Amino acid sequence: MLDFDVISPKTSHELFEVISNSQDKNYRFGAGYTDLINDLNNNLQQNLTVINLAKLNDNNFKAININENGVQIGALVTATQLLENNIIQNNYPVLWEATNSVASGQIRASATIGGNVCQASPSGDMSCALVALKAVCEIIDSKGNIREENISDFFRGVKKTSLKKNEILRSIFVPINISKNIKSGYIKVGTRNSMEIAIASIAYHFQKDEQNNVIDAGYAIGAVAPTIVFTKDACDFILGKNINSLNETDVKQFANLIKKYAKPISDIRASAWYREEVLINLSETILK
Amino acid sequence: MVKELKIIGKSTPKLDAKERVTGKSVYGHDIELPGMLHGMILRTKYPCAKIISIDVSEAKALDGVMCVITAADVDVNQIGYKRDHPIFKSKTVNCNRDEIAAVAATTKEIAKKALSLIKVEYEVKKGIYNPFDALKEDAPKLNEFSHDKFGNKNIGESFHYEHGNIEDQKKLSKVIITKRYETSRVTHCCMATSNITASYSKLDGQLTIWASTQVPFLYQRDVAHALKMEPSKIRIIQPIIGGGFGSKLDMLPFEPICALLSIKTGKPVQLLYSREEEFIASPTRQPMIIDLTTGANENGKFTFREVKITMDNGAYTSWGATTPFVMMQTYSSLYQVPACSFDAKAIYTNNPFAGSFRGYGNPQATYSIETNIDLLAKELGIGKDEIRLINANYKGEITGQGLNFKTCGAIPALKKVIEESKYSQRIKSQISNSKSQESGRYKKGIGLASMLHVGGGAKIYRSDGCGTRLKIDHYGYLTIITGSNEIGQGSETVLAMIAVEELGIPIEKIKVINTDTDVKPWDVGVHASRTSFVAGNSLLGAIKLIKEKLNKQAAKLLCIENSDFIYQNGSMFHDDKEIKIDKVVREMHFGLPNELCVVEYFYEPPSSFQDKEFKGDVSGNYAFASQAIEVEVDTLTGKVKVLNVFVSQDVGRVLNPLALQGQIEGGVATGIGFALTEEMIYKNGMLLNPNFHGYKLLTSMDMPDVNFYPVETYDDAGPYGSKGVGEAPLIPTAAAIANAVADAIGIEFYSLPLSPEKILKALKEKTINKVLSI
Structure with a gap:
């Protein structure tokens, strides 16, 4: 029933190229697909291209990195990955509990944190925790320029974010706790x-x-x-x-x-x- | 002493368990025939409108579209229990399901596209969505085909039943309680959506239908009537059915429509519902408004029940309108009731029509009665457990309606759940001062409810029987060809177990064939918790015949007098003599009398028809059950958590404990949903929550512990003493939960579901009233 083109970039370079080349097209990013498929089932746009991020091999998007300032969570980190991370569980119970409340075990295995944030649903669970944690979104455009924005400002309305067409959410930064x-x-x-x-x-x-x-x-x-x-x-x-x-x-x-x-x-x-x-x-x- | 049996009473996995869990089972959705087309239905945009015009020309012109049909293209009969339902609507649409056109195309995508090209012009009318509005003088006639038999143009069906003298009993009553109860519209949520594949041969005029029906032989007749065909030209094959629960009793328009698409194109056509379509256009439970008055004397004995039920019939009449058959049993005979007056009316509206659903009206009836009993007990100052025990049904009772309880586990079941749940220690409303002492966010409560349901079929149709054919082949394998159907409830397995028990043939060597009306003998269908009872008895009758045959031949071969044999491990034993069954079968065939080892038997239950006053012993036996349910109410959110469920049920005798536990847990799950979370939300006839996001079917994560205690009464009528079990476990659940919530927070509710919002509102009002009264 679903009819659309799929492009699967494997590196950031390929990703930026695809984004640049698609500026005049109608496209959506696909990461965990748990919301996207529902969206498309309900309202399939004509001539849609899905930029598939599932094959992207870039740790800036895929890893959980910890440094002295906090935790940088790649947008493609799945809910399950977050739940299995002890640092998250011990330092940010709010994020761990919110993540654990997402849908079901099966869906958590493929749903990504970036997808949850970019969906900008007022009822997003992980997003709500990230707002309480004063997280910062790391956004990159197709030219490689990076900008940072507080997650509260990133959300602009129901299903609306500050992302421009040539931008993508690369990661989310959660500041380190100042107290134990x-x-x-x-x-x-x-x-x-x-x-x-x-x-x-x-x-x-x-x-x-x-x-x-x-x-x-x-x-x-x-x-x-x-x-x-x-x-x-x-x-x-x-x-x-x-x-x-x-x-x-x-x-x-x-x-x-x-x-x-x-x-x-x-x-x-x-x-x-x-x-x-x-x-x-x-x-x-x-x-x- | 009850005889210990070999396999009966021992947990046995379903025959097709491995296929099911490995995804190998072939459901209707998996069928693919050569050249098969895909059918889709255009439904109305409005629940109530005049159709001005239908233009299908663009859809017909689309590449890949093989056929587009509307009412103008077909010569068919109206369908439904009252034949008040046109398959295609041409002049008016009367509910949100109404079918206007259908297409068959080479792909689903093309079919969907074709639907979007059909232009329908409507003149939208103001519909009537409340049955009481439909009864008003100035209301329009909502179904033009209704018979006007019941004194109001919008009454589609009406029942009256009574026994005893209500007025005398009123005088004997110390307490009389009147309440109005309302139940919501819920749906079955079968895992597999509705589906059908139809294949018509223009060469010989044969129509083969792969259909998820529960009643293949009635369905065959219904399809034939709709299409003006000879029933015997129609062959019904049941694929694996992904959930029935009563939803597949009515034949719905999509089924003859799919057949028509195949007839018109000469090609196989498959029509599958999407989940959204399943919510919109598959059956629901009958929503009801129940005005109930009951009485009890100073000793707590019930005196009478007087009930008036208003059912929302929807736009057309389905089997749902006949749920009063079952409900009147509950009002007349659940507990001892000296006098009962029962009226039920099904009122046409512009809502969708209901259908049958596991319990068949009984969950609604039991909810009203059992919550009402708690009120009587409270008013009389008698224990809620005590009042039930005082009035409980008993062995030997013949009720006012004529139900004859030759065995009865009502009291043992009640006592069991009272004991196991520690009811008397937990019930707050009966323990003084405990309520005021309890503070804090979560409040616990416990509720009790019982039920009565048919356990040995129900003689509603002209026959309530089932046929069985048996065949033992040259290699000692047994084939059971049964009229009864498997819809996931495990009847195939129980039949195989019975054969193992009686013939000593290992279960691996038993096949059950039950899917093809051209092959199998007649059966009325899967409903009324009847299959193990009726098909089991039918099988036992057939086994008796085949044993006579085998015994005779074996005796001859062993040169002994014809006598009984012991059947074990594929052999027959008499004293120290043994002969293998397969050898007996081969000798029967290849030697004299040159016969095959086949038999046929038809079983008709000993139940009787009801008379014109709906009196009579309608079932082979009766099932009784009680549930005690403990809940916890979150006073900050109004959410009810079911903590513990105690179920005790008179099952006659446990046949397969594993399958029985499954039936009990499944029933309770449906009952909890009915009590707390499930509700189809309509606004002016349109469904607002046609998906699982909005329709709160509970998941395995929400299931409480279900503690089950079977009561075995060994009823003579049932196979090995068993009774039907399928519907019972959901019937008292909502009532027990409602009573538990009332116990927890001291507020009674008179409508379902007990949503968090409803409860929080009531808690808030209670607090405000308390403050005001200080």
Whole structure:
């Protein structure tokens, strides 16, 4: 049923060439294909070319590299690869839990982190964690120019990113934790335990000093606005506070600051009322 | 003492388990015939409209299109249980499934393209999507072919049943409770989507259909009626069926349409549903609004049930409209009921029509009754377990409707789940003060429900029987040619096990042939949990005949008097004498009497037809079951987690424990979905969630532990004492879950599913009311 051309570059050089040569064409990138095939099944464009990244042999795209500043995750790293990485599991529980909540084991084996980010779905699980982690997107164009952009800015709307036609997401950088004392996790609200899209999601990554005062806060909410949102005011509010012994008023205040960012819609999966209600209920429990 | 058996009662994998798990099974989708074309159907864009014009000229002109048909091109009869359903719609469309045209093309891509080239002009009308609106005076007549027999133009079917004296019983009642219950529209979600391959020969006028039907002989007749053909000219072959659950009882328009495409082109045509089409145009469970009033006296004995059921019939009448046959048994006879009045009406709307679905109305009926019983118990101050035990069905009971419970495991099943689930320690609403003490996010609760269902077939059609032919070849292999069908439930395996048990032929040497109406003897079909019962009894009858034949020949060969033999390991034994079965068969053929070792037997169950008042002992025996289910409600999200399921079921006798466990777990899974997550969401007749993203079928990751305790009552009517088991495990599940949720949070709900949103809203209202009342 699916009728399109496929080009499979093997090196970055070939990739850039293909991108350059395709500027007047209608093309999509294919990496894990877990979203793309669905998209094409629902709405196949005419004369489509798929630039297949699955054969690309370039560690900038494919590897998880760790340095003193943080972790550089190639866009083609699969969800399963992330889950098998101890550094991710130990340092960024929020990302590990979010990744583990993606669809099912089979889909995680082929779905890529770059695909999750570039899909720019408001309910993207890995994307939500990356927003809480203040990740930075490394974007490269067909001439080899690199630009970096905070992931919150990268998302521009439902299924919209800042990527230009001649650009591709090469990797995602997650900064190193400044403290070993962290409170980090991902909450996904949905009906099923697997094969689920979030009705509302919360990614949180708090770093604390020895007295449990917050020295860095990351808090992102998904599926309650056109994009995943970093709740900056709530994060600023919590800075310097002892997260293990917040009083009721602070918890309410924190939740209220989050509420400000929620602009949920009603659809067949949940009403706006429900999305906002669980967002606030669960935000409060994280701090209790 | 019950006799220990060789293989019956021991876990035996399905005969085709290896083929299934290695992908070698040939499903309908895998069939490929030489020169085969691909069929597709154009459905309506609107659920309610007048068709102004249909233009297929561009589609016909497309390269690779072999045939385009509409109502104008075919001479057919209307279909459906009430014959109120035209295969193609030409004047009006009345629901979102309606078929307007069909194409056959050399590839699927061309067929799809051709559909997009068909131009249909509509005059959109305002439809009626609520059955109560359809009953209003000013409502238009929604199905022009309905018979107007029931006092309102939009009532498609109507049932009335009663026994006892309701008014007298009302006077004896200490508590009377009236509630309205609503159940949602859910669908079967078969792994294999609907499919058919039809091949018509213009040379001899024979039509061969590879169809995923559950009822091949009724289907053959239905297709023949639709196409105005002789039934015997139509051969139905069943490929491996990827899920039935009742969805394949009705013949739907796509099936005669595919046949018509083959008849017109003279080539084989295959028509496969996409998953989206499966959601839109395959059967559903009948949604119902149930107004139930029940009573109990001061001792907790039930006095009466009075029920009025409004069923959304959809645009046309399917088997779904006949679910009251089963429901009235539940209202009249689940527990002892001195008086019962039952009314059910199927009302035409512009929604899609339903169909039959595992349980056949019983999950809806049981949900209303069992949640109502909890209310009665609460009002009377009696234990919810106690009230059920007081009223439970018993052996020897002949119910008001005439069901004769010659064996009955209702009380043992109830007691078992009460004990195993530690019900009385866990039920919060009966343990004083425990509720107020429990704080925190998660609240646990436990619920109880029982069910009654036919266990020995159901005499609805003129015959509820099944034929069997047996053949033992020269090499000692047995072929069982049975009328019954395998739709994944494991009946082939049970039949092979019975043959092993009786004839001592190893299971590797047994073949079951059951897929071809030109070959196999008649059977009414797979439904009503009847196959092991009816086909098993039929096989036992045939085995008796073949044994007589073998015994006679063996006695002759061994020069002994004709007598009984012991059958073991492919041989027959009498005292110290042994002879191999294959030798007996060869001697029977090559020596006198020069006969083949073949027999035929037809079994008709001892059940009787209901009379005009729907009274009678309609099944060979009856199945009883209870479930206790423990849940945990997340008060922050409203999400219900099922923690533990305890099932006890009167299965008569366990035949294959492995397959039985599968039936139980599968039923419970469907029941949990019905209770909590599954719902087809319609807006003005259009389905908004025709995919698994939006339709929340649960997965294996969501399954709780299912603890199963069979009750064996050894019913004389069933093979080795067994009863039907297939539908029962899903019937009480939703009711038990609803009762458990009410126990957990102290709020009763009267509609399904118990979605997180519904629960969270109710919790919030409860908190607000509490604050206001302080």
